[in-house]
Amino acid sequence: xxxxxxxxxxxxIAQLEAFKKTLTNKDxxxxxxRQIAELQKKAEENK
Amino acid sequence: MLMKxxxxxxxxQISTYALVFAAIILMALLTGKYIETVGLFISFVALRYTFxxxxxxxxxxxxxxxxxxxFIIAILFVxxxxxxxxACIVFGLLIDFIAYKYKDYQDNKAELKELxxxxxxxxxxxxxxxxxxxxxxxxxxxxxxxxxxEFFIKKxxxxxxxxxxxxxxxxxxxxxxxxxxxxxxx
Numbered sequence: 001x002x003x004x005x006x007x008x009x010x011x012x013i014a015q016l017e018a019f020k021k022t023l024t025n026k027d028x029x030x031x032x033x034r035q036i037a038e039l040q041k042k043a044e045e046n047k
Numbered sequence: 048m049l050m051k052x053x054x055x056x057x058x059x060q061i062s063t064y065a066l067v068f069a070a071i072i073l074m075a076l077l078t079g080k081y082i083e084t085v086g087l088f089i090s091f092v093a094l095r096y097t098f099x100x101x102x103x104x105x106x107x108x109x110x111x112x113x114x115x116x117x118f119i120i121a122i123l124f125v126x127x128x129x130x131x132x133x134a135c136i137v138f139g140l141l142i143d144f145i146a147y148k149y150k151d152y153q154d155n156k157a158e159l160k161e162l163x164x165x166x167x168x169x170x171x172x173x174x175x176x177x178x179x180x181x182x183x184x185x186x187x188x189x190x191x192x193x194x195x196x197e198f199f200i201k202k203x204x205x206x207x208x209x210x211x212x213x214x215x216x217x218x219x220x221x222x223x224x225x226x227x228x229x230x231x232x233x
Contacts, residue, residue, distance in 0.1 A: 010101075010103055011103070014103055014107050014110065015056075015059070015060055015063070015107060016056070017107060018059075018063075018106075018107030018108065019055075019056050019059045019060075022059065028049075028052050031049060031052055032052070032056075
């Protein structure tokens, strides 16, 4: 996936972080945190 | 991700992209540079992946604002297509290059900060002079300073020190452990 993946992941993570701030439901926030952690892991694997 | 949450997120993404597109389209309408705007946008998106990284602000909304401002400026200054066909592609590439260089600068700055961070004192990695200075800082006696040098710099065997001081080896080991803890303590 290389460069496309790295840039895609960093953008997706930034968007998820911003989206998280609009949420109030704890379960939804936890789910977003889980998604972010998963993407960060994938980004590290792709480096 | 839960379906409902996924839909909410996608709507959030679409609304932020729509904001950026609205600004770009407005600028194109105001300047009359329709083809140039399309060329600029396509080259910006396509060429950004030729670079290994790109700049992102810590704040998502700052990023959106910066993107809008950069596109407005780029559309304002990109030459009209009747003057240059390739100018919009060059402009797109320039934006990507600047974003890459700025990200690279940020990464190098962070790495330098990490490398020049003062390291905590450790008897395992210090030099003799550093150890003596640390002993002076802690106001250790001359005897304890010499012992510290024997233990941690010269790595003298506990049995030899025990003979010198006429005490048993266990006492020497205890002294070593206590000295190490005291010297390494922040």
